[in-house]
Amino acid sequence: MTQAVIETVNLGKVHFSNFLRKRFQALDQLSLTIGKGETFGLLGLNGAGKTTTLKLLLGLLRPTTGEVKVLGYDAGHVKALARVGFLPEAPYFYSYLSAQEFLDFSGRLFALPEKQRKERAKELLELVGLTDAAKRPIGKFSKGMMQRLGIAQSLLNDPELIFWDEPTSGLDPIGRRDVRTILHRLKSEGKTIFFNSHLLPDVSEVCDRIGILNRGRLIYQGKVSDITAGGNYLKLEDFFLSTIQEAEANHKKGSS
Amino acid sequence: MHAVNAVMTIALNTLRETVRDRVLYAFLLFAFILTLAGIVLGSLSVGQNLRILIDLGLATISIFGGIIAIFVGTALVYKEIEKRTIYLIVTKPIKRWQFVLGKFLGLAICLLIVTILMGSFLVALAWYMSPDQKVNFDLVYSLPLIYLELLFITAIATFFSTFATPMMSVVFTLGAWLIGHLGQSLLALAQITESASTKLILKTAYWVMPDLAKLTLVRSDLTSGVNPGSELITYLVAYIMAYIVFLLALSTLITERREFP
Known part of the structure; x- marks a missing residue:
């Protein structure tokens, strides 16, 4: 493998409920290495720990156990964040800003010079198909338009490492196709991409490697090509479902 | 340099959010009407019309500025967390203290504009109402002290907004x-x-x-043309400024340790 861009060792996160301090192990013993230029898809059912993993990698959450390094820095370090792009799940924006104003605001936080901010915003709005809505208040955007804007802002700093949480969520078939096209383009530019998704055809088409999380534990990681010989995403779907079912059966056995 | 840029970016965005909120203009309109009422009330008194106008005008700036500071300030950080816009801020290369300071400064700039606008209106009214048509500089001197108090309220509101809901923060800040x-x-x-x-x-x-x-009391002395003494003013300003710095440091510490699930 090439130089590690993301490295986690025995990473774990326990959430506590507010009142009774009830323990919930959201992530357990995650050891993962993602190399430069790799496209990695993290799969799992709802509540499996995918978003928790992303938040730990970005420093939005602090690990309960283990270690995490992103671009050689501790998670959330500003030097790493300067080289990272992030799209949260169902992103929210300031409703009083227009798309153009939000991209300018984000560009300022990356300390991009004014000329570059303007050029980049124009280019990205075009890429995600929001040129006509550039000056419209975000408060009037549809869910799909917000998702497109989220993708645009995540690419503003021309990041080396991209974190996308459910990038195709809320998008229509054309939007999903556009996202796949963008992913292919980013991949060809040598970006490292880490994304969570439920949509196995997208994962099958774009990812080099996948990881499957179940109940906070990584139950599989490996190359997509090993599963989907001939590019058949149905094989990935079968593989995913059987892996989850097997893990669930083992879990039930263990708890009974 | 990047730190200043980050703080100012957050501050200007907060300012933009505040000035694009119609509630601010409703407060301002009401405050202007109340200041104008000082003319009517003053005309009912004997020889004290200017005094009443100034006292009522300054109280209006202080109270309405305070209301704006409390209602906007208590939602400053909390709203970012509740509406999940914080995910797109703290994952950018900025430090948490820059975020907190930027939010505080944004509202501080807004309150400065409000104080200048309302203060200028009051000074102009006082000039118009004074028998010799002179600018009342004693009135002008008390405006920075009102602004200092508004900054203090903003700092308290910012502090509470880092961990409490806006409703609770309003109660705590009003209490303070x-x-x-x-x-x-x-x-x-x-x-x-x-x-x-x-x-x-x-x-x-x-x-x-x-x-x-x-x-x-110092403000009242100033507007009456009594010199409260520079030592007392310096002491009060330094004490309240130190208090503001302390509150912002605490707010940063809380935000620094905070997770965003």
Whole structure:
């Protein structure tokens, strides 16, 4: 493998409920290495720990156990964040800003010079198909338009490492196709991409490697090509479902 | 340099959010009407019309500025977390203290504009109403002290907004503002009360909160043309500024340790 861009060792996160301090192990013993230029898809059912993993990698959450390094820095370090792009799940924006104003605001936080901010915003709005809505208040955007804007802002700093949480969520078939096209383009530019998704055809088409999380534990990681010989995403779907079912059966056995 | 840029970016965005909110203009309109009412009330008095206009005008700036500081300030950080816009801020290369300071500064700039606007309106009215058509500079001198009090309220509101819901923050900030204005009355009350625990609470409240009542007295002296002494003004300004810095440092510490699930 090439130089590690993301490295986690025995990473774990326990959430506590507010009142009774009830323990919930959201992530357990995650050891993962993602190399430069790799496209990695993290799969799992709802509540499996995918978003928790992303938040730990970005420093939005602090690990309960283990270690995490992103671009050689501790998670959330500003030097790493300067080289990272992030799209949260169902992103929210300031409703009083227009798309153009939000991209300018984000560009300022990356300390991009004014000329570059303007050029980049124009280019990205075009890429995600929001040129006509550039000056419209975000408060009037549809869910799909917000998702497109989220993708645009995540690419503003021309990041080396991209974190996308459910990038195709809320998008229509054309939007999903556009996202796949963008992913292919980013991949060809040598970006490292880490994304969570439920949509196995997208994962099958774009990812080099996948990881499957179940109940906070990584139950599989490996190359997509090993599963989907001939590019058949149905094989990935079968593989995913059987892996989850097997893990669930083992879990039930263990708890009974 | 990047730190200044980050703080100012957050500050200007907060300012933009505040000035694009129609509620601000409703408050401002009401404050202007109340200041104008000073002319009517003044005309009912004998020879005190200017005094009444100035007192009512300054009280209006202080109260309406305070209301804006409380209602906007208590939602400053909390709203970002609740609406999940914080995910797109703290994952950019900025430090948490820059975020907190930027939010505070944004509202501080807004309140500065409000104070200047309302202050200028009052100065112009006082100039128009004065028999010799002179600018009342004593009135102008008390405006920075009102602004200082507004900054203090903003700092308290910012502090509470880092961990409490806006509703709770409003209650806490209003309470702190009120306690600050009770000043010496708290000590007097502590002396006459018999309960040891109440005595302790009242004394603690007096020592913990800055004496805003003293600030009001200094302001009143200034507008009456009495010199309260530069030492007292310097002491009050330095004390309240130190208090603001302390509150912002605490707010940063809380935000620094905070997770965003």
